[in-house]
Amino acid sequence: MTSSATTLPRPAEPNESFDSTDLIRVTGGTPLTGEVTVRGAKNLVPKAMVAALLGSGPSLLRNVPQISDVRIVTGLLEAHGVQVRAGEQPGDLVLDPSSVDRADHAEIAAHAGESRIPILLCGPLLHRIGHAFIPDLGGCRIGDRPIDFHLDALRAFGAVVDKRPEGLHIEAPHRLRGTKITLPYPSVGSTEQVLLTAVLAEGVTELRNAATEPEIQDLIAVLQKMGAIISTLDNRVIHITGVDRLEGYRHLALPDRLEAASWACAALATGGDILVRGALQGPMMTFLNVFRRVGGAFEVEDEPGQTGIRFWHPGGPLSALALETDVHPGFQTDWQQPMVVALTQAQGLSIVHETVYEKRLGFTKALTDMGAQIQLYRECLGGTPCRFGQRNFMHSAVISGPTKLHATDLEIPDLRAGFSYLIAALAAQGTSSVHGISLINRGYEDFGRKLADLGAQVEFPA
Known part of the structure; x- marks a missing residue:
């Protein structure tokens, strides 16, 4: 572990500038052992914050992590007149939208940065002030994520x-009206857009081919608490009956299953033993099945007030497997990258077919530079329906293992790849320099402190 003189980055409070170096040095070869805590899901909390715009009174959101996406949304909401402050308990956030107004375009662009969250403010802002402005959108560079779905949905309303x-510039010259929408793909963002817009639209909205991820269900729970009328039917169909008014909410955000899986893969790749406090079995069942198939062991704690899942490497060789990503309830694309790192330590040939984001396997080049044996293919190496199988993208991988990884310099391309690079560096021999760690702060709360608490040898140069 590093000396006490080492300063670990601390995530920003909602109203302060983000203070963190962009480089971490990781000395690998030490199994990670101990416990960490995951708080509210990165893929739910910012959306629940946006939902507060729809209320006529304040909302209280609990279990909020200190991640940069929360800071970004806080800035965007405050730019539109929403009062955001910490609540009485750690992780509480109070959002008061009673003074919502138009925001300066430059201020919106400055707060938005490379986040794709601003597009989700459209529906609520159109209901509240009749106007929304969306600057050029960023986000992780993992493939084509057009906003056409969002714009087509807003036009339909x-x-x-x-x-x-x-x-x-998006205007609502009249009250938005309920409509029928069929998404060409069960996009999480587009489903959120429809939900956040339909709840105050006049009449009934029918959404087909909707995303059904646990974070979507939790957002529906938030909106229902506010007074929305939402029915989830079979075959990815959601009915929303618009109401005239919504109140504020009080809600405990569900824990981040994607972060929990990342720590699980870190335990597997390093031969460690990590108890992830807050992790829930239900939202992670598909991941847990794969974790067990590859040779990992886990134990669920579900006593009152003591929820969590312990993940560990039980010893002996890990097993290669065939894996395909898919929308929920399939194996989530965000689980793929950390699992690929663990598969470099499995015995035999593993096959991974990425069906959601066409560029998500691009991060493996760095792993091959570290000694992993990974070959990418344009063909669909699996039977799960693929968004881009005929578009000439390298979206399937064959991983031959186990291979010893060695340290190198790494440049983080996106959020999940970033944490996966940390896992690889922790499993490698020697000291790696990992650049661009600000991207990891988007979805992993205080990850530097957690790594140190697990016994990782990490250093953040001044």
Whole structure:
């Protein structure tokens, strides 16, 4: 472990600038052991914060992690007149939208940065002030994630979209109306867009081919607490009956299953033993099945007030397997990258077919530089329906293992790849320099402190 003189980065509070170095040095070869705690899901909390815009009174969101996505949304909401402050308990956030107003375009662009969250403010802002502005959107560079789904949905509700050089100006000259929408793909973001827009639209909205991830269900729970009428039917169909008014909410955000899986893969790749406090079995059942198939062991704690899952490497060789990503309830694409690192330590040939983001396997080049044997293919090496199988993308991988990894310099391309690079560095021999760790702060609360607490040898140069 590093000396006490080493300063670990601390995530920013909602109203302060993010203070963190962008480099971490990791000395690998030490199994990670101990416990960490995961708080509210990165893929739910910012959306629940946006939902507070729809209420006529304050909302209280609990279990909020200190991650940069929360800071970004806080800035965007405050730019529109929402008062955001910490609550009485750690992790509590109070959001008061009683003074919502238009925001300066430059201020919106400055807060948005490379986040894709601003597009989700459209529906609530159209209901509240009749106007929304969306600057050029960023986000992780893992493939084509167009906003056409979002814009088509808003137009279907009656919004008018005007594309200008500085961004998109969206108006609602009249009250938005319920509509029928069928998504060409069960996109999480597009489903969230429809939900956040339909709840105050006039009439009934029918959404087909909707995403059904646990974070979507939790957002529906938030909206129902506010007074929305939402029915989830079979075959990815959601009915939303618009209401005239929504109240504030009080909600405990579900824990982050994606972060929990990342720590599980870290335990597997390093031969460690990690108890992930807050992790829940239900949302992770598909991951847990794969974790067990590859040779990992886990134990669920579900006593009152003591929820969590312990993940560990039981010894002996890990098993290669064939794996395909898919929308929920399939194996989540965000689980794929950390699992690929663990598979470099499995005995035999593993096959991974990425069906959701066409560029998500690009991160494996760095792993091959570290000694992993990974070959990418354009063909679909699996039977799960694929979004881009005929578009010439390298989206299947064959991993031959186990291989010894050695330290190198790493440049983080996106959030999940970033944490996966940390796992690889922890499993490797020698000291790696990992650059661009600010991307990891988007979804992993205080990850530096957690690594140190697990016995990792990490250093954040001044």
